[in-house]
Amino acid sequence: MDLFNLPNPPLSALLSQLLLGLVNGSFYAILSLGLAVIFGLLNVINFAHGAMFMVGAVLTWMGLAYFNAGYWAMLVLAPAIVGLFGMLTERLLLRWIYKLDHLYGLLLTLGFTLLVEGAFRSVYGVSGLTYDTPDALSGATDLGFMFLPNYRAWVVVVSLGICFVTWFLIERTRLGAYLRAGTENPRLVEAFGVNVPLMITLTYGFGVALAAFAGVLAAPVIQVSPLMGQNLIIVVFAIVVIGGMGSIMGAILTGLALGVIEGLTKVVYPEASSTVVFVVMVIVLLIRPAGLFGTQK
């Protein structure tokens, strides 16, 4: 960051960091949303979420490099592929550990993450692959007080859209009622004649597809690399802890808010920007151990 050499007045630096914060916050929101939904129904802390985010981004790059499939095609295809892959892993691996302690789910998905990341690393290395912004979204719009890069605006808008649709699906529809009830008491929902095992498979698929979707969005703004998920997942876990597991809207708002806090810290005191999330986590845990939106059980 060579902010100091730029002739920008502080206001525009602040605004551009705010926007960057919102972009990161969008990724956080989508990822923590998926983690919260998966934890609720499967009782599994899905460490593989970061890896699925990475796979989404790398698939986007591969689509263009090998199959000439552009950004828009991969925006649909990558989540679909990762979602199907997720459903398969749920059926073959995760299904066996639901009755065990959370720790086993965490360990299993951690091991799975190492496998997936290792496989991609042996092919693509760690130096990172570049992916160009799609033509339709390149350039920037002059808002008068700042230049708004179109792609970043797109990321924020589409992420908020996806988050809203997911929230609506879960909180306001019949399908979502099954999901909420299944989170509380899966056996009873099953006794009513709902195919809960299928619902669990689909939920996991949907959760990791969300992560892959965020990965596609990230490909043009973050360097695509087999390790990009690792950097993100720890922060996202902290965000889930801050938000608390109970609420969908909580996961979304906390993700966005912490992205912004991180962005603003970069302006005020850049050295602290990578730790500020954890500082917030410590404070929240001291004051509200169940998280900002969580309910104590």
Added chain:
Amino acid sequence: MSTPALEIKDLQAWYGESHVLHGVDLVVQPGEVVTLLGRNGAGRTTTLRAILGLTGVRKGSIKVNGKQIIGMATHRIAHHGIGYCPEERGIFASLSCEENLLLPPALTGAGKGMSMTDIYAMFPNLAERRHSQGTRLSGGEQQMLALARILRTGARLLLLDEISEGLAPVIVQALARMIRMLKNQGYTVVMVEQNFRFAAPLADRFYVMENGRVVEAFGSAELDGKMPVLNELLGV
């Protein structure tokens, strides 16, 4: 003799390592109200749960309308026309009253259940509180909700676990009226009841369970003659 609505033979069930049902036999004819009596831990709740596949390993035979269901996945069993009202009522906190009511899907193997209009006519309180959070309802309202939601699905065989437990006498009387009405409409009801005075006038037949077995079975006509035995077995 018609096909029994429910026929259980030599049902054994386990929770993990512990063997909790040791060969339960019982038969319920269509349209009957049958009550399972017994002390806490005698295996009555477990019998209901075993029918739905909610226990661990099960052995023996469970036939619903002549169809063997013991090997089936839990989510398929309900579709043979079974409605279940669990002891803890099972009202979902994250769902509104109406969402709770709409949660159990219409059963594929069953006829049409009650319409929402009928249900709200029968339970006006639930209509009034339809937007309240499920667990904000009073105990009586939650019990009504737990019953109402299985009447919507088309289930004809109702498994009711301790529905009168912990409720005010006026609510218990309302529940008794409801059970009579359901019986008149041809529903088959299997109740687990601690409250003998609630169950006695409602049931056609009684089974008494002890240590995971049925130890006594008799009809309502024999009830008076059986009172000494019941006193001993249940301490009523």
